[in-house]
Every structure is written in C-alpha cells, then in structure tokens.
Amino acid sequence: QRVTQPEKLLSVFKGAPVELKCNYSYSGSPELFWYVQYSRQRLQLLLRHISRESIKGFTADLNKGETSFHLKKPFAQEEDSAMYYCALCPQGGSEKLVFGKGTKLTVNP
Amino acid sequence: KAGVTQTPRYLIKTRGQQVTLSCSPISGHRSVSWYQQTPGQGLQFLFEYFSETQRNKGNFPGRFSGRQFSNSRSEMNVSTLELGDSALYLCASQGQGLTEAFFGQGTRLTVV
Numbered sequence: 001q002r003v004t005q006p007e008k009l010l011s012v013f014k015g016a017p018v019e020l021k022c023n024y025s026y027s028g029s030p031e032l033f034w035y036v037q038y039s040r041q042r043l044q045l046l047l048r049h050i051s052r053e054s055i056k057g058f059t060a061d062l063n064k065g066e067t068s069f070h071l072k073k074p075f076a077q078e079e080d081s082a083m084y085y086c087a088l089c090p091q092g093g094s095e096k097l098v099f100g101k102g103t104k105l106t107v108n109p
Numbered sequence: 110k111a112g113v114t115q116t117p118r119y120l121i122k123t124r125g126q127q128v129t130l131s132c133s134p135i136s137g138h139r140s141v142s143w144y145q146q147t148p149g150q151g152l153q154f155l156f157e158y159f160s161e162t163q164r165n166k167g168n169f170p171g172r173f174s175g176r177q178f179s180n181s182r183s184e185m186n187v188s189t190l191e192l193g194d195s196a197l198y199l200c201a202s203q204g205q206g207l208t209e210a211f212f213g214q215g216t217r218l219t220v221v
Contacts (some may be wrong), residue, residue: 014157032210033143042112042212042213042214043152043199043201044212045209045213046212048209085151096157096165097142097154097201097210099144099151099152099153099154100151101151101152102151102152
C-alpha cells in the first residue's frame with residue numbers, strides 16, 4: 001500500500017488550471033480521498049472518490065488502469081493555497097488511512 | 110457535535126524525557142488513529158486503536174506507544190525523547206464503517 005504525490009510544491013497563477021497528481025499502489029479496490037490543510041487549520045476531507053462530487057470546484061477521477069486519483073480544478077483561486085494530501089483506505093475498511101507526502105499548492109495573484 | 114480534541118496544543122520537552130499526548134474522539138467514534146506530521150516526511154501513521162485494542166501499527170520504534178480507554182479516549186506516549194521526535198502529532202477518529210477521518214488540531218511537540 002503506497003500513495004505517491006510526485007510534486008512537493010506546485011505554483012500556479014490565479015485563474016489557471018491546476019492538477020495535483022496522485023498515484024497509488026494497492027492490489028484490491030481501495031477508497032481514495034483528498035484531504036486539505038489550510039494555513040493554521042486542521043486537516044480536513046476535501047473529497048472522496050465514491051462521492052463523485054465537485055467540492056470548491058475541485059474534482060478527482062479514479063483511474064484504476066493507471067492507479068491514479070489526480071485532483072483538478074479548472075480555475076485556481078488564491079484561497080486554494082494549501083497542503084493537499086492524497087490518501088487511500090484499503091478495501092475492507094480497516095480504518096487505516098495511508099497518506100501521500102503531500103503537495104503544497106500556492107496560487108499567486 | 111464537538112470535534113476531535115487534542116491536548117495539550119503545545120509542548121516543549123528535553124531530550125531523554127517522556128511525554129503523553131491525549132486525544133478525545135468525536136462522540137460515538139471508536140477508532141482513533143495517530144499520525145506524526147513533519148515537513149520532510151509528511152503524515153506518517155503511528156498506530157490505530159479500536160475498542161481499546163491496537164489494530165494497526167506503523168513503522169515507529171517501540172519508544173512510541175499508545176492506549177485507548179473504554180470511553181474511546183486515547184493517549185500516546187513517547188519515551189526517551191529525541192530531537193527528531195519534534196513534530197506535529199495528529200489524532201483522527203473514525204466512525205464504524207465510515208472511512209472519513211476527522212482530525213484534531215494536533216499537538217506541537219518540540220524536543221530541545
């Protein structure tokens with residue numbers, strides 16, 4: 001079980017599209033999540049793949065063939081600046097979350 | 110409904126000392142997990158408790174231990190502190206069957 005976020009830092013300009021990459025390795029069918037940590041706030045769930053929701057303009061599609069769960073937003077806002085963590089929960093619900101090392105997103109004005 | 114509460118928020122300890130951190134989960138949640146967060150390593154899983162039993166354990170030395178009480182509150186203990194133990198320690202609780210983790214604000218431990 002491993003989650004890889006290849007970019008430690010990502011910087012974009014306001015209004016530009018943003019994509020935070022996440023790849024995972026797991027032999028079963030995991031649940032995938034994106035968590036976000038804004039400055040001086042607690043880590044919180046942004047979205048989960050089973051919900052298929054768009055939260056704050058972000059979407060993430062689970063690609064089982066490529067074992068990826070990239071987070072995307074068409075037009076970045078300054079308030080999106082934060083640390084983003086991709087996480088995996090193994091099939092069977094053992095409640096243990098495996099996190100990637102995180103990507104720090106900075107949206108410049 | 111109250112969120113996950115961690116105490117204390119900040120701690121400064123000296124090398125060689127030991128420390129105990131506390132976590133109160135969301136009411137009704139029986140699973141409590143602990144994570145160490147550092148700038149270099151990100152979030153690293155320490156251990157998870159469910160109904161007073163350790164169910165999962167990460168790759169940390171035996172100096173790191175924990176326990177869970179019958180009311181689901183959990184404590185984490187680190188003995189013989191080292192400078193490298195300086196980190197933000199996060200606790201998360203999960204309801205049964207719900208894989209979303211709710212995090213506390215963390216305890217910032219500084220070892221000098």
